[in-house]
Amino acid sequence: MYVFTKEIDTEKTFIPEEEIWGLLEKTKNPDRKKVLEILDKSLNKNRLEPEEVATLLNVEDPELLEEIFHAARTLKERIYGNRIVLFAPLYIGNDCINDCVYCGFRTSNREVYRKTLTFEELRNEVKALVSKGHKRLIVVYGEHPRYSPEFIAETIRIIYETKVGNGEIRRVNVNAAPQTVEGYRIIKEAGIGTFQIFQETYHQPTYKKLHPRGPKSNYAWRLYGLDRAMLAGIDDVGIGALFGLFNWKFEVMGLIYHTIHLEERFGVGPHTISFPRIEPAVGSEISYNPPHKVSDEDFKKLVAIIRLAVPYTGMILTAREPADLRKEVLKMGVSQIDGGSSIGIGSYSQDDPEKVRKSQFILGDNRSLEEVIQDLLKEGYIPSFCTACYRMGRTGEHFMEFAIPGFVKRFCTPNALFTLREYLNDYASEETKKLGYELIQKELERVNNRDLVEKYLERIDSGERDVRF
Numbered sequence: 001m002y003v004f005t006k007e008i009d010t011e012k013t014f015i016p017e018e019e020i021w022g023l024l025e026k027t028k029n030p031d032r033k034k035v036l037e038i039l040d041k042s043l044n045k046n047r048l049e050p051e052e053v054a055t056l057l058n059v060e061d062p063e064l065l066e067e068i069f070h071a072a073r074t075l076k077e078r079i080y081g082n083r084i085v086l087f088a089p090l091y092i093g094n095d096c097i098n099d100c101v102y103c104g105f106r107t108s109n110r111e112v113y114r115k116t117l118t119f120e121e122l123r124n125e126v127k128a129l130v131s132k133g134h135k136r137l138i139v140v141y142g143e144h145p146r147y148s149p150e151f152i153a154e155t156i157r158i159i160y161e162t163k164v165g166n167g168e169i170r171r172v173n174v175n176a177a178p179q180t181v182e183g184y185r186i187i188k189e190a191g192i193g194t195f196q197i198f199q200e201t202y203h204q205p206t207y208k209k210l211h212p213r214g215p216k217s218n219y220a221w222r223l224y225g226l227d228r229a230m231l232a233g234i235d236d237v238g239i240g241a242l243f244g245l246f247n248w249k250f251e252v253m254g255l256i257y258h259t260i261h262l263e264e265r266f267g268v269g270p271h272t273i274s275f276p277r278i279e280p281a282v283g284s285e286i287s288y289n290p291p292h293k294v295s296d297e298d299f300k301k302l303v304a305i306i307r308l309a310v311p312y313t314g315m316i317l318t319a320r321e322p323a324d325l326r327k328e329v330l331k332m333g334v335s336q337i338d339g340g341s342s343i344g345i346g347s348y349s350q351d352d353p354e355k356v357r358k359s360q361f362i363l364g365d366n367r368s369l370e371e372v373i374q375d376l377l378k379e380g381y382i383p384s385f386c387t388a389c390y391r392m393g394r395t396g397e398h399f400m401e402f403a404i405p406g407f408v409k410r411f412c413t414p415n416a417l418f419t420l421r422e423y424l425n426d427y428a429s430e431e432t433k434k435l436g437y438e439l440i441q442k443e444l445e446r447v448n449n450r451d452l453v454e455k456y457l458e459r460i461d462s463g464e465r466d467v468r469f
């Protein structure tokens, strides 16, 4: 049994620093045959071992790199098809007692404008999001005693209760400070989807330097934060690292060891993996000049390698990245992106000249939800707002898509089409409608149970909502 207090022996966490360096050294200049064998293993739906991941991370040869990209694309297409799930981040409050040096919300930052939404303001934000067509949110909080589990649970309840016409939020994921087991239970009661915690950096000495004060300065408390979530019965957990703080290859290895730890302890790995890169944040010098800045090329490589390393997990790419790069990285196996994001607190419902001073960092992709949807449609993706598994009590949805043969064809694709049809009927412009209807028509030719899918689409056209398999 792990100990979750400050007394934890941080030397013995599941991140074996020396072993990681050893593997990254040992696997330098990998030979082609070995790399192709590893790609094959992944394409056969197996999670890779740390040594295999280190081998891929050490590939520099452009031809072999192309093989890695190709395999990542194949894996995505073969297993998950062409759906991309859409969500929006909703920042609830930026009070914070931590001092993460890269973050605009850190306690010692005097340039940021502090704000927590009142419940009335929260309702207005949700109404604004629902009116654009959103169905899935990730709610984000600083770390502060006022953001207690009870407060977090209350905000989530308010979100679910807030309806506009036909629309409502159907799944709320959470990105908040690590909680006690009891705290997670209270939050779970409100009906959450995934609980996300990013370790930021898995490298302990760097972690200590960048998190000088507050509860977050305890590396192990955070590292085992999702263990406690699992113990509280939250089955869907999301891990992540903030790229730019330390050597990116080390961080990818950290994500893999974290994955293996969850698999070994709970029999199920992370529901999602996130790989944010540091963005400029008001009042944070380091964010403008990250110590281990990751180039676009390395970023593409790391996304493809994470896809191959953990074939069953969902992968989230946020609007921190500019639109063009997002389009390219999408092909490497990303399953979820945000659209029409605004991260200034209160800025969905009000146009605020002080938005940047209420933001944690500055976004790279400022397209509206409708623009993102149009771009996805033009590239042949099915934009999806599906929450069917969550609403039918099927947790670990992403794992089922992976593990159950035919699940995507039978459930995911039709459900994606249903939510797209709802979006087109309720929120889209004529231009988007045309693109969307064409795509649905094309997809109908490929679904298994076309008659039934068509019947469900007709139900949507005659006004019924939230229909799903």
Ligand code: SAM
Pocket: 102, 103, 104, 105, 140, 141, 142, 143, 175, 176, 177, 178, 197, 198, 200, 241, 242, 276, 277, 278, 279, 280, 281, 287, 320, 360, 361
């Ligand atoms: N306060 C909680 C925490 O730190 O876990 C939850 C919310 S925090 C606002 C969400 C995530 O934003 C952090 O885990 C971090 O990875 C990311 N983040 C912080 N500063 C950032 C920056 N300058 N650019 C990009 N992402 C950043």
Ligand code: SF4
Pocket: 096, 097, 098, 099, 100, 103, 104, 105, 106, 107, 141, 142, 143, 216
């Ligand atoms: Fe606070 Fe989270 Fe920002 Fe750290 S990353 S300063 S904990 S909001």
